[in-house]
Amino acid sequence: MSIDAFSQYFSVIQDTRQSAKISYPLFDILFLTVCATIAGMEGWEDIEDFGEAHLDWLQDKGLFLQGIPVHDTIARVVSSIEPDQFQDCFLKWMQAVNVHANGALIAIDGKVLRSSYNREDRQSTLHMVSAFATANGVVMGQVKTQDKSNEITAIPELINLLDIKGCLVSIDAMGCQTGIAKQVVEQGGDYLLAVKGNQKSLEKAVQKALAPLVKISPECDIEHGHGRIEAREYYVMPAQKLAIDFPDWQALQTVGVAISYRIDSKGEESLEYRYYISSATLTPERFAEAVRGHWEIENRLHWVLDVTMNEDACQIYRGHAAEILAGVRHMALNMLRLESSKKASIRRKQKMASMNVAYLEQIVLAGIKGLTEI
Known part of the structure; x- marks a missing residue:
């Protein structure tokens, strides 16, 4: 499997370490983190163990020629990634692998990462606002806010990052603001x-x-x-x-x-x-479909993140780690959903990927090459 396509979108993230002290390239560690998350790994030690177990496979791809770093190094490197750069790469990747059908529903809603707070400040819990394409169940983008009330400012920021032309954007009452409605229409969508x-x-x-x-x-x-x-x-x-x-x-x-x-x-x-x-002219049938569809962001995204990927139980919080790992989980879930050869639950796909690198490659390739019409 060539990882050149994946590298095309994510190798541009800047490494803040001193170049003379770099033993493990940032891209190698990020790719390992994504693959380990696809396979159901949840913490730094899990990621290290996954890398050790699949070192031959990774080295066949030209990665980790000096071996797998310890989990503290993985944590330090991932925590140092600039979230805005990661977000930009994520958005460009999703725009490349998804083509919107006219009228596609994009649901926007927020979720609290309940264990992500700084242990000296319980008010610092991370809150992510995500855009979810309901037809194929993939995350189109996400932004961070430190408080639920700040969704009002986070939603416009997220919409500004998205291509919503021809789409119907659904938002709960928190986003019922004249400015947000105007922004959606001006970007070519309907609210x-x-x-x-x-x-x-x-x-x-x-x-x-x-x-x-x-x-x-x-x-x-x-x-x-x-x-x-x-x-x-x-x-x-x-x-x-x-x-x-x-x-x-x-x-x-x-x-x-x-x-x-x-x-x-x-x-x-x-x-x-x-x-x-x-702002759309809706029939009762289309209205009912959109209202029901909006709640899929709870059932097919937030519920899966909590129950299948144990997001709420993840106590990682230092640096930018919580935000980056939230984005990585979104990436992993997107890839697992885009891989359609196996009719299986997300949890079962993760287990298969952890045991079979051929299937893991298939999932990663689906995320890289799959042009999926929503």
């Missing part, structure tokens, strides 16, 4: 924003507009599972009057509501109304 109490006048107006449509319907979607019964209804309508009354919401075309009625295993009932605005 689908949840509306809650942080936009009180808009929320009341949307509720009032949709009130005549909201009624009990025998055609609602009914789901059974996890010990509960859930029924959902979706309504949309044009937003011409609202667009006049709220001119700051650029290109506003559609308002909608998702209604969910649930009976849990104890017989307790709940009824929830979730309101949305969009």
Whole structure:
């Protein structure tokens, strides 16, 4: 396997060490870290052990000709990588291996890395805001913020980095801001924003507009599972009057509501109304698909990172390590998803990759060469 294509995107990251003291090239250590993460390794010692176990394979690629560094060296080198440079490489790589279909849904949401805080300051926990392409389950990009409230500033920064032309960008109520809506439209995309109490006048107006449509319907979607019964209804309508009354919401075309009625295993009932605005002209079917699709960032990204990759349990925090490893986990998950020859769970693919370097190569090649239409 040639790693030239991988090197094309990630070898440009600058090494901050003194050149005379470099025994292990930064690219070698980064490539090892990515491969070890693909194979399910979680900490510095795991990465060192993975490298020792697969040293012959790595040396066949021209890497680690002096052997594998100890885990402290791996930690020190990875922690010194400049996050902005890594982010730039990640984005260019994803733009090269993904082609958006018109109307593709990109969900944006934040996640806390619960064990990433500095042990002297529990307020320093890392918070990542990610953009997730729901059709094939890959991360398009991510930015760091130190506080959930700062998602309002992190979301525009992330959108600015992405190619969203022709895409529908869904964001929860935290991102329901006129500036964010304007930015999405100006970059050639459409927005689908949840509306809650942080936009009180808009929320009341949307509720009032949709009130005549909201009624009990025998055609609602009914789901059974996890010990509960859930029924959902979706309504949309044009937003011409609202667009006049709220001119700051650029290109506003559609308002909608998702209604969910649930009976849990104890017989307790709940009824929830979730309101949305969009710059796209949405049918009820497309609206329902997008609303359901947005929550895939929780089920197919955040849940997998926590349950399969143990992200919340990772206590690495020194330097830039937590942010870089979060990006590496996103890279590994993307590659595992892009490899489609094996119909298996992410965890099973990781185990196969740890035991079989031929399959590991296949996963890496899928991440390098796979042009996947979203």
